[in-house]
Each structure stands twice: as structure tokens, then as C-alpha cells.
Amino acid sequence: MHTLLNPTNDYVFKRLFVEAPELLVALINDLRPDLPDITAVEILNPNIEPSDLAGKYIILDVLARDANGHCYNVEVQVRRYGAWNKRGLFYLARTLGGQLQAGEDYQELRASIGLHLLDFDLFTATKTERQQAIWRFEMRDETQPQVTLGNIFQLNLIELNKADRLGLPPGPLRTWITFFKHWQEELTMTAITHEPVIQAMNRLRALSADEEARRQAFVRERALHDEVSFLNEAKREGRQEGRDQAREEVARNLLTMNLLTDEQIATAAGLTEATVKALRDASR
Incomplete structure (x- = not known):
């Protein structure tokens, strides 16, 4: 039996x-769950190109549109990087702005909704942040958040x-969390x-x-591991460069x-x- x-x-x-x-x-x-249910979606980017699998900085998202024209960008992220929020907002804004053709009425604009599943802790600075796992960001007034666009x-x-x-709390959302975190635990999943x-x-x-599919998943996983290794190596090189500069500064002071x-x-x-x-000669 194959590992899942x-x-x-x-x-x-x-x-x-x-x-x-479906x-x-x-x-x-x-x-x-607090918004009206949708009944069907059209997948706008169904294909996965070979170059996408090996592209370390590519995130394979799912872009869909419901019967009312609202767009959904659904993705899972397993690694945290500095500009993830800007990237998410950029593509969400582009999805929103790309809905209208030249001369169309702004009244025709439909919602653009990002749904990101993060396989890492993002907000950890305060106790209240550490006690919340579900976040929604909308266009609201800072002082009167009940006033919204x-x-x-x-x-x-x-x-x-x-x-x-x-x-x-028990419910559909909790079962999806269980799926994404405990899919390998047979007893847990059979209780769903x-x-x-x-x-x-x-x-x-x-x-x-x-x-x-297993081969393609491995190619994708290897690309993501390569990215992490590349970033860690860059950090290590940066730290080493910093140490070398500090040592040279000590030597200059002694010289x-x-x-x-x-x-x-x-x-x-x-x-x-x-x-x-060499440092002595350069200082002359």
C-alpha cells in the first residue's frame, strides 16, 4: 500500500x-460559513505546467469563479517568506481589476476573495494573536470598523x-483542519x-x-526543499560575511x-x- x-x-x-x-x-x-453558499464554480487555471513544478518561487493556486461572477483564489502555503502578504494582496487586486473590460460599469464588479491555508504560524507576537487562527481582512475604517466598503x-x-x-468548535471547518493535519492517521480520519x-x-x-502523480508530487516537494536550502545557505553566507567584516574591523583598529x-x-x-x-598595505 502506498504512503498517502x-x-x-x-x-x-x-x-x-x-x-x-464539487x-x-x-x-x-x-x-x-457566514457568507451565502455557492453551488458551482468554474476553474479558471486548471492546468499545471511542468515548469510550475520545478519553479521554486511559484505557488500553485486554484483560481475559480462562481455563478455570480465572484472570484476565489484558494491556495495552501507551507513556507513563510517575507513578502507573502504583498504577493497575496497583489494577485488578489489583479484578480479584482481584471474583471472589467474597457467601458464596463463599475457596478458589474464582483468580489475577489482570497482563501489561504497556511501550514505555519503567522501571527505570534502577542498572546491574543497566538490564540486566534482564523483571520479575515477587509476594507474597513480604522476607528469605526463597523463602517466598511x-x-x-x-x-x-x-x-x-x-x-x-x-x-x-465541532463542524465542517474543523473536519477540514483535521484532514490537512491528520490525513495519515487512519483512526482519526475514519471518525470523520x-x-x-x-x-x-x-x-x-x-x-x-x-x-x-507521486513522481510529480516528489518533483514539487524537491523544488520547495531546494528553495529552503538556497535561502538558508544565503543566510549562512551572509552571517559569515558579517563575521569576516567584523574581524577585519578589529584588525584595522589594531593596525x-x-x-x-x-x-x-x-x-x-x-x-x-x-x-x-593586505589590510596594512591598503591603509598606507
Whole structure:
């Protein structure tokens, strides 16, 4: 029996929900239960190109439109990077702005809604932030938040790890969190009764038995690991460069005193004699 693929792998996530639009409808409805349910969606970006899988900085999202013309950008993110929020807002704004053709009435503008599942903790600075896992950002007044420009531009975030730790009230959203965090735990998943999540598990099992899907998921996972390794290596190189600069600054200060030999300065600063000599020659 094949090990189940990880549904938070964005390739697997996209395959699960693009190939079963009815599951995407259920997911959207369950992630935003206070808004009217939708009944069907059109997938606007169903294809996954080979270059997308190896593209370390590409996020495989699902872009869909419901019968009323409202657009949904649904994605899962497994890694945190500095500009993720700007990227999310940029593409959401582009989705909003791209709805109208030249000369069309602004009244025809429909909502653009981002639904991002984050497989990491994002807001952790304060106790209240650490106790909240579901976030909605809209256009509201700062001093009177009840005054709003409407929910036509809306970004929803769900921190999966935090939601799992905090324990949401029983209901469809909680079962989706269980799916994304505990898909490998057979006893846990067999206790699920929410039909869309049961269907998602069945699709995940079928996808996991597909050798080509497993290969593509591995290619995607490797690309994401390569990105993390690249970023960590850049950080390590930056730290090493900073240490080298600090050592050279110590050596320069000792050289200005003109009290020690190059060998003594090299020992004190942690540099080679050749480096100290080069610094001495450069200061002349």
C-alpha cells in the first residue's frame, strides 16, 4: 500500500480540488460559513505546467469563479517568506481589476476573495494573536470598523497548525483542519462524518496510488526543499560575511595603534597573516 501524499503539497492540493470542482465548492463554503453558499464554480487555471513544478518561487493556486461572477483564489502555503502578504494582496487586486473590460460599469464588479491555508504560524507576537487562527481582512475604517466598503476585496487566512492546536468548535471547518493535519492517521480520519472530507480522503488515496502523480508530487516537494536550502545557505553566507567584516574591523583598529606585529594581530582578530598584511598595505 502506498504512503498517502501530503494534501498540503500545493501540487497535490491543486490536483485534489481542480479535478473535483464539487469538493472545491464545499471547501469554499466551509471556509467562509457566514457568507451565502455557492453551488458551482468554474476553474479558471486548471492546468499545471511542468515548469510550475520545478519553479521554486511559484505557488500553485486554484483560481475559480462562481455563478455570480465572484472570484476565489484558494491556495495552501507551507513556507513563510517575507513578502507573502504583498504577493497575496497583489494577485488578489489583479484578480479584482481584471474583471472589467474597457467601458464596463463599475457596478458589474464582483468580489475577489482570497482563501489561504497556511501550514505555519503567522501571527505570534502577542498572546491574543497566538490564540486566534482564523483571520479575515477587509476594507474597513480604522476607528469605526463597523463602517466598511463592502467585502468585495477580502483576504481570509487560516493557520492550520494553530487551528489544530487550539481546537475549533465541532463542524465542517474543523473536519477540514483535521484532514490537512491528520490525513495519515487512519483512526482519526475514519471518525470523520463530513461527506466532502470523506470524498477528499478517497481522492487522496486514489491520487496516492497513481505513480505519475507521486513522481510529480516528489518533483514539487524537491523544488520547495531546494528553495529552503538556497535561502538558508544565503543566510549562512551572509552571517559569515558579517563575521569576516567584523574581524577585519578589529584588525584595522589594531593596525592603527601600531603596537602589534601582523602575526599578533592575525591571532587576535582570527585572520590569516596574509589578510592582515593586505589590510596594512591598503591603509598606507
